[in-house]
Amino acid sequence: MSEQVPLQRALYVVSQFPCLCETFIVREISALIAQGVDVRILSLKPPSRDPIQRESAALLDRALHPHLLRTLTQSLTAIARHPGVVLGSLAAIVADSWRHPVVMVKSLVAVFRGLEHVSWLKGFDPQLIHAHWATYPTTVAWVLGRVLDRPFGFTCHAHDIFIERQMLARKIDDAALAVTISHYNVDWLSHHATPKAEHKLKVVHCGVDLDKNPWQPNGRATATILAVGRLDPIKGFETLIEALGLLRQRDVRFHCRLIGSGPMGDELRQFAHDCAVTDMIDFAGAQTQDVVRGSMNSATLFVLPSQVAEDGNRDGIPVALMEAMASGCPVVSTRVSGIPELIEDSRDGILVSERDPVALADAIQRLLEEPELRARLAARARVRIEHAFDARKEATRLHGYMAEVANGR
Known part of the structure; x- marks a missing residue:
């Protein structure tokens, strides 16, 4: 049996980076970087105007953000170079979401913002494209995986499965790595999305950084x-x-x-x-x-x-x-x-x-x-x-799953 090669390069697709309320994604990325993975972040939206967490600020130089003119020109270039794959993907998105025009338009815009970075991504050559949230980020990861001929994965959480089930059965089926954050979600998806979820989904908890959340039982207020x-x-x-x-x-x-x-x-x-x-x-x-x-x-x-x-x-x-x-x-x-x-x-x-x-x-x-x-x-x-629920232990588990994908298992 050949020895497993460590994961070296991964692309994370997220809705917005930095984002004040998604510190769990930052912790996961930081833990992977600490384990030697070169992680880059594709943000589908410009940075928010909220205060930037220190942990997020440390990752800003790894983030790719959309630029209107570049989105238009580079996405058209990607379509011209990969017409069959891109147009087929867009057709699948429209077929799934045409009854919900707002979702359809947002999905198409998100895909174009992802295609904007195809040329750069070919040079970076990610071994895995991973998204957080099974909605627009995973739609983009799915398309980029097809365009770049690279495996894609995603982590699903809550509203992205309970409310907005965008191509969810297909995403679970096509993903090289499908992850969720609870066994409750596995059962729910098995009954509401696809029976394959029961066997395909991996459970990786969102965790906390125990060094940054030290044990402080004493000196607390009384009421x-x-x-x-x-x-x-x-x-x-x-x-x-x-x-x-x-x-x-x-x-x-x-x-x-x-x-x-x-x-x-x-x-x-x-x-x-x-x-x-x-x-x-x-x-x-x-x-x-x-x-x-x-x-x-x-x-x-x-x-x-x-x-x-x-x-x-x-x-x-x-x-x-x-x-x-x-x-x-x-x-x-x-x-x-x-x-x-x-x-x-x-x-x-x-x-x-x-x-x-x-x-x-x-x-x-x-x-x-x-x-x-x-x-x-x-x-x-x-x-x-x-x-x-230790973020480092959970990231190590996720890293292992990602390395298996990168090694073609």
Whole structure:
């Protein structure tokens, strides 16, 4: 048997880089680079105007971004040089998405932004083209793989499988490496996308950098509740605010800090007013990872009441939960999607039913009032993260899968 050659060059396709809320992708790329892989990043959108995380800033010189004129000229050049492959790919995309014109147009634009870099990519010669999110990034990775005659892979997470299933069965079938972040997703895709998912999908957790999330069980505030996440229906922050109102009615002392921005910002602020907890909750907006870590290191407990939204969207396994658990902050969450794979109720944290403000208030109150319980759950949670959600270990597993693909296995 021939010895496996290490993976040397990989291209990552992402929706946007840098992106404030996708630190898990940055950690994965950084871990692969630390293991000797030359990773380049193809961003389908220009950089956002959000603050740039330090980890992302260190990778900026590896990123390729779209340029309007170059997109037009270079993509046409790619079509002229590979007409059969490109036009066939575009036809497949149109056939899959013509009933959804917005998705179709966005897919075509994304593909052209990917084709813009074909000439450069031929020189870089990636052994694998890998995308995060099974939507537009994976569509581009699929097309580039066909144009460059290179294997492609992707990692799927949450909304990209629960809501936007773009050519998903074909992508799973065609991919040299299909990855998802939970066993829940494997089961769901096996029933809703293709039976092949059960055998083809590899589970690689999004993990946390344990060196940057050190164990800090001591010196915490006595009544500070922290919540971190996009202000979106799937996070269940309305349930959290309602639970806070119940705690106030019970004369429980607390202060809550909610870090994040999103479409529900104004609605949640109004709801906090309606629940008479405006003075007890701080809407802190989007913050850098350093600020988030500082808050996790000082909070009494962390709450993320994830829920299935009306449109079927839901979390995968929220990285913010992993980071809180790694830091020594005890957590409360819900039995939604892959979260029970991260947290065993009453062992690594407390789980309650989604959309149940009374159960959530009871769990929060219990943790606020029982320091011994907080300490026990926090200690077990750290062990759980070290065992199954260490970013370096998960990147090593992914690296192994990628190397097998690069070696033609």
